[in-house]
Amino acid sequence: MAHGMRTDLHSNYARGGGGRGGRREAAQRYALLPLRVFLGVTFIYAGLDKLTDSAFFRANGTGSIGEQMRNVRDISAIPELVDLALKSPAGFGYAIAFGELAVGIGTLLGVLARVAALGGVLISLSLWLTVSWAAEPYYLGNDLAYLMAWVPLVLAGAAVWSVDGWWRARRRR
Secondary structure (H helix, E strand, O other): OHHHHHHHHHHHHHOOOOHHHHHHHHHHHHOOHHHHHHHHHHHHHHHHHHHOOOOOOOOOOOOOHHHHHHHHHHHOOOHHHHHHHHHOHHHHHHHHHHHHHHHHHHHHHOOOHHHHHHHHHHHHHHHHHHOOOOOOOHHHOHHHHHHHHHHHHHHHOOOOOOHHHHHHHHHHO
């Protein structure tokens, strides 16, 4: 009887039910949640901000995607990428806005979280190589920081408080 009780207590600790190891395990499980919330909310906000800005989708003018792309073309790492965006500034603007929205929602809810995070990597990488490439010193270019912030979510996904986690648990049953 004592042996069975000890096993139950040990299992409780291993699952995070108490003790030092349990708190550590719980902290590790939830460690990426603040990053997920921050990136999800930020990308949702960025996408909605673009979609509600009447000037953003124009080819010319202050605050337009076309003007922004022309301003960074000669200082970007890949000017050809900027040239591609300039072929259809509004189309590129909508692609970025809807991409940010989809990535943000997927990340926040944990729906196909690794795929959403990979989308975040691609958006951040393209913005880093174009818009913030010339930032000096390099760490002032915020797109590089976002790029690096997405990497842990690509690797780990969304284990807790996520649709992915719910789907996994449901499949196990």
